[in-house]
Structures are given as structure tokens and as C-alpha cells.
Amino acid sequence: MELTKVPPHNLEAEQSVLGALMLDPEVGSSVFEVVQPEDFYRDNHRQIFLALRDLFEKGDPIDLVSVAESLRQSGRLEQIGGIATISQIARSVPSAVNCEYYARIVAEKSLLRQLIRSSGQIAEKGYEPGEAATSLLEEAEKMIMDLSQRQVKDGFESIRNILLNTFEKIEALYANKGSLTGIPTFFTELDRMTSGWQPSDLIVIAARPSMGKTALVLNMAQNAAVRGKVPVALFSLEMSKEQLVQRMLCSEAMVDQQRVRTGDLLDTDWPKLTRAVGPLSEAEIFIDDTVGISLAELRSKARRLKMEHGLGLIVIDYLQLMSLGRRAESRQQEVAQISRGLKGIARELNVPVIALSQLNRGVEQRQDKRPIMSDLLESGAIEADADVISFIYRDEYYNPESDKKGIAEIIIAKHRNGPVGSVELGYLKEFTKFVNLDRQHLSA
Missing domain, CATH: 3.40.50.300 (P-loop containing nucleotide triphosphate hydrolases)
Structure with missing residues (x-):
């Protein structure tokens, strides 16, 4: 008998990200680049993260009361377990220092789940009659490539570094005129x-x-x-x-x-x-x-x-x-x-x-x-x-x-x-x- 495996996840890391955002909203500028709502395994964590991001983008204060009110207005407060759930998450994190590290754990577990989901879809299609192997291979490559590209995020770079590289290129061009x-x-x-x-x-x-x-x-x-x-x-x-x-x-x-x-x-x-x-x-x-x-x-x-x-x-x-x-x-x-x-x-x-x-x-x-x-x-x-x-x-x-x-x-x-x-x-x-x-x- 085959037992159903639990998909990769880390609930403690998810709670740590949410708690840190309530403890120190300033970490949001880095966290929101690393992790997305769909990266959270537990739905109530996903809903709380959405509320936190919404408050952050509006420039509103972020604390226990504002998060609860945001969820209440959208009709999701009772769905996530009420204010007691938010309070428990907020109390579980003593410091926001390692928030970005926890966010990367959440993102990594999410990527593993997406890989499992994609491979499962390919396996199912392989059993379908009339499915050409070449088209299936192309679809598999596309799925993996899409996941790979989703992970590549070019952020800001200081003009100081860019100027250095640019000047080196100009010097090389000058040394090899024509x-x-x-x-x-x-x-x-x-x-x-x-x-x-x-x-x-x-x-x-x-x-x-x-x-x-x-x-x-x-x-x-x-x-x-x-x-x-x-x-x-x-x-x-x-x-x-x-x-x-x-x-x-x-x-x-x-x-x-x-x-x-x-x-x-x-x-x-x-x-x-x-x-x-x-x-x-x-x-x-x-x-x-x-x-x-x-x-x-x-x-x-x-x-x-x-x-x-x-x-x-x-x-x-x-x-x-x-x-x-x-x-x-x-x-x-x-x-x-x-x-x-x-x-x-x-x-x-x-x-x-x-x-x-x-x-x-x-x-x-x-x-x-x-x-x-x-x-x-x-x-x-x-x-x-x-x-x-x-x-x-x-x-x-x-x-x-x-x-x-x-x-x-x-x-x-x-x-x-x-x-x-x-x-x-x-x-x-x-x-x-x-x-x-x-x-x-x-x-x-």
C-alpha cells in the first residue's frame, strides 16, 4: 500500500516570516522580493501574508490590530482562525533579524512543491493515449524552464559598480580603436x-x-x-x-x-x-x-x-x-x-x-x-x-x-x-x- 507523502514545507519558517513582518515592518522591502503569497503552504499563512503586503504597499501601519482589521474587511479574519491566530504568530518571533533567511526557506520549499507538481502533471500526460513523446518532452522542458526563470530576479545594482564596468569597456575600446x-x-x-x-x-x-x-x-x-x-x-x-x-x-x-x-x-x-x-x-x-x-x-x-x-x-x-x-x-x-x-x-x-x-x-x-x-x-x-x-x-x-x-x-x-x-x-x-x-x- 502506497502512503501519500506530505509535500515539502516549513511551517515554523512561514510563521517566522509573518511574525517578523509584524515586529519590524521595515524588513518588508527585502522579504517581499524573496517570497510571494503562493509560496506559503498553509492557507491561513497565505491570507495573513496578503494582508501584510497590502498594508505595506499602502504605507499603512503594520501591527496586530491593523492586520486583523484588514482581514476583517476582506472577510477572511474568521477563515484564518480569528485574532487569536494572528496574536499567536506575532508572539512566536522574538526578533526580525533573520527574516530574509526564513523567507528563502519558504521560497525553496515552494519551489520543491512546484517541481513535484510539474513532474506529476507530466507523468499523468504520459499515460494518456495518443500523447506524442516529443511534444511531452517539449512541455516538460517548458515547465522546468518557466520555474527556472521565475527564480531569476535581477535587482537593483549600484551605479558605482555599473560605472566601473562601463569605464573598463570604454578603455578596452580606446585601446583597440576600430x-x-x-x-x-x-x-x-x-x-x-x-x-x-x-x-x-x-x-x-x-x-x-x-x-x-x-x-x-x-x-x-x-x-x-x-x-x-x-x-x-x-x-x-x-x-x-x-x-x-x-x-x-x-x-x-x-x-x-x-x-x-x-x-x-x-x-x-x-x-x-x-x-x-x-x-x-x-x-x-x-x-x-x-x-x-x-x-x-x-x-x-x-x-x-x-x-x-x-x-x-x-x-x-x-x-x-x-x-x-x-x-x-x-x-x-x-x-x-x-x-x-x-x-x-x-x-x-x-x-x-x-x-x-x-x-x-x-x-x-x-x-x-x-x-x-x-x-x-x-x-x-x-x-x-x-x-x-x-x-x-x-x-x-x-x-x-x-x-x-x-x-x-x-x-x-x-x-x-x-x-x-x-x-x-x-x-x-x-x-x-x-x-x-x-x-x-x-x-x-
């Missing part, structure tokens, strides 16, 4: 404008179809991993792993991808492809092509990759193909939450996140086809969350007689911590490759 502070793209003009993609930044790159947006981010990922030796996570929601690698191979080898696709290779193509395999195979590029990946699953995979291999850059192709993993009121709200979540991942893992985005058809109806911010699909949240928003424009796509053939304009429309403007790159369509422009060659 050097990149972020992940390089190895596109000279772009890196000069951005100083490389910065840790914790969300970078959105958007364009209409056939502008080369997938090619551009693949080139950036490839350059960072092959030349910069940066571990890169590449989430492809539109193309398969094999298709992506074939593109990267053609780009690295400078071999026409149409010839590779049809098998119509030249004898001179084989040595180029063979040589390109070496640097690509040594690069730390990790590809995931899960269709419709959810925000929670992407976060979980990126976090695991960082722990196992290190991580310097995340690339997502593309944002609108992701799912939230739960029902949203509208598609616009879903994209907004995904956008906010990607910014959260960038901050949590302290890496730049590049997300491709679609543009709406409004571009096609204007005489000037250069994209602007309002062209972003579901633009409001993306515009607010992104640190950098960049557009790709190739004039030759719309104007066959353009004098800008083979040239792509990269428009930095938003740059939270730097300048905005445009840079030009060469675009070798047959190799799906962007390159630095040779100005001398162009003017010759």
Missing part, C-alpha cells in the same frame, strides 16, 4: 557601421522574395563560423538541412548551384567542391530544420547547444514560420510574442539573434520599391523588439536595365545603438553569394 566589438559578418562596410552583431541584440533582416535574404544570412553564418571561428546555430524552417548545406557548399566553392542541382557539373567544378568541403566540415555550424518550431523548443535547443558546444550566433529563417506553442488571440499577437521571445533568448544567452522576416505586398505598389519600416509583416512588435532592422534591395530585380546589376543595397533602417544608413554589397546570384564590392574594379 576593432569589432561583436560578431563579424566580414562585409567590410556593414561591419564598419555595426561594429559586428552585438551580444544580446535581436537583428531582423527583411526583404521581398527573391532578394537573397536566405543567401545573405547563410553567408553571414558561414563567414562567422568559417573565418571567425564562432559557433553558430542555424534554425531553418523553410529549407531542409541538405538544401542549406548544398547552398553553403556552392557559395564556398564558387560553383553555379543550378549546375549542381541538375548534375550538369563541369570537370573544373569538382576540385572546387572538394576544396570547399574542408573548411565547412571544420566549422561549428549546427543546423536544425524542425518545421514550425515553437519558441520554447528553439530556446531549449539553443540553451542546450550553448552548454555542450558553446554558442556565438543564432540565425532563424524565418520568423513568421515559427509557432508560439500555444493558442494566441490573433496571428499578429502570436508574432508579437515570438518576436519578444526571441529578444529574450538573445538576452538570456547573451548572443546576437538574426531573424529573417517577410515584407508585405505594399512594396510592390509603390514607385520606389525600397522597403521601409511599415512594410514589415506584423510590423508593430518586430519594430519595437528589434535592436537592428535591415532591408535588402536589389534594383535590377525591378529594373532589368538598371546600372546597379549585381549590386545589393543593405538598408539599416533601425539601429538602437548606432547609425542608420545603407551599404552596398556585390551579389553573385549563380553562387548565392554576397561579397564586398571592389570599387576600383567597378569604376574601371
Whole structure:
């Protein structure tokens, strides 16, 4: 016969917290950051804590009489055992000195109960018929991750400490004038404008179809991993792993991808492809092509990759193909939450996140086809969350007689911590490759 186990709790610690708050209300400023009402195991303790917090937030006096009156007004005084219960708790604590320590005990026991509750829910779902193991695993990871994030509370920090760290960074920048502070793209003009993609930044790159947006981010990922030796996570929601690698191979080898696709290779193509395999195979590029990946699953995979291999850059192709993993009121709200979540991942893992985005058809109806911010699909949240928003424009796509053939304009429309403007790159369509422009060659 299986006996029901009593969940972890410490009633003495709970009483000590409540008694200390009545003895010295000043400790509330630290205690209310550590423990929440739901952390209390016994309901009458929870109700008393709510009354104490309410009085504290209003700036009212806190003592036996005021707590009892607050509970009486809310109709909870008799429910908790009357004024005798409050009096007994108040008398049980001789000093408020260790109140924060007791509060941490209460919070820890609460976390243990939440872990037990979550594991029980997962176990129950495991017995349900038709429950997919992968979706159950994703849900379990999300539950644990939510609990973990709930424990991380960034408090205030003295400006003295922040100034010290800031000044050290300024000194390092001064000592290395002109050097990149972020992940390089190895596109000279772009890196000069951005100083490389910065840790914790969300970078959105958007364009209409056939502008080369997938090619551009693949080139950036490839350059960072092959030349910069940066571990890169590449989430492809539109193309398969094999298709992506074939593109990267053609780009690295400078071999026409149409010839590779049809098998119509030249004898001179084989040595180029063979040589390109070496640097690509040594690069730390990790590809995931899960269709419709959810925000929670992407976060979980990126976090695991960082722990196992290190991580310097995340690339997502593309944002609108992701799912939230739960029902949203509208598609616009879903994209907004995904956008906010990607910014959260960038901050949590302290890496730049590049997300491709679609543009709406409004571009096609204007005489000037250069994209602007309002062209972003579901633009409001993306515009607010992104640190950098960049557009790709190739004039030759719309104007066959353009004098800008083979040239792509990269428009930095938003740059939270730097300048905005445009840079030009060469675009070798047959190799799906962007390159630095040779100005001398162009003017010759």
C-alpha cells in the first residue's frame, strides 16, 4: 500500500516570516522580493501574508490590530482562525533579524512543491493515449524552464559598480580603436557601421522574395563560423538541412548551384567542391530544420547547444514560420510574442539573434520599391523588439536595365545603438553569394 507523502514545507519558517513582518515592518522591502503569497503552504499563512503586503504597499501601519482589521474587511479574519491566530504568530518571533533567511526557506520549499507538481502533471500526460513523446518532452522542458526563470530576479545594482564596468569597456575600446566589438559578418562596410552583431541584440533582416535574404544570412553564418571561428546555430524552417548545406557548399566553392542541382557539373567544378568541403566540415555550424518550431523548443535547443558546444550566433529563417506553442488571440499577437521571445533568448544567452522576416505586398505598389519600416509583416512588435532592422534591395530585380546589376543595397533602417544608413554589397546570384564590392574594379 502506497502512503501519500506530505509535500515539502516549513511551517515554523512561514510563521517566522509573518511574525517578523509584524515586529519590524521595515524588513518588508527585502522579504517581499524573496517570497510571494503562493509560496506559503498553509492557507491561513497565505491570507495573513496578503494582508501584510497590502498594508505595506499602502504605507499603512503594520501591527496586530491593523492586520486583523484588514482581514476583517476582506472577510477572511474568521477563515484564518480569528485574532487569536494572528496574536499567536506575532508572539512566536522574538526578533526580525533573520527574516530574509526564513523567507528563502519558504521560497525553496515552494519551489520543491512546484517541481513535484510539474513532474506529476507530466507523468499523468504520459499515460494518456495518443500523447506524442516529443511534444511531452517539449512541455516538460517548458515547465522546468518557466520555474527556472521565475527564480531569476535581477535587482537593483549600484551605479558605482555599473560605472566601473562601463569605464573598463570604454578603455578596452580606446585601446583597440576600430576593432569589432561583436560578431563579424566580414562585409567590410556593414561591419564598419555595426561594429559586428552585438551580444544580446535581436537583428531582423527583411526583404521581398527573391532578394537573397536566405543567401545573405547563410553567408553571414558561414563567414562567422568559417573565418571567425564562432559557433553558430542555424534554425531553418523553410529549407531542409541538405538544401542549406548544398547552398553553403556552392557559395564556398564558387560553383553555379543550378549546375549542381541538375548534375550538369563541369570537370573544373569538382576540385572546387572538394576544396570547399574542408573548411565547412571544420566549422561549428549546427543546423536544425524542425518545421514550425515553437519558441520554447528553439530556446531549449539553443540553451542546450550553448552548454555542450558553446554558442556565438543564432540565425532563424524565418520568423513568421515559427509557432508560439500555444493558442494566441490573433496571428499578429502570436508574432508579437515570438518576436519578444526571441529578444529574450538573445538576452538570456547573451548572443546576437538574426531573424529573417517577410515584407508585405505594399512594396510592390509603390514607385520606389525600397522597403521601409511599415512594410514589415506584423510590423508593430518586430519594430519595437528589434535592436537592428535591415532591408535588402536589389534594383535590377525591378529594373532589368538598371546600372546597379549585381549590386545589393543593405538598408539599416533601425539601429538602437548606432547609425542608420545603407551599404552596398556585390551579389553573385549563380553562387548565392554576397561579397564586398571592389570599387576600383567597378569604376574601371
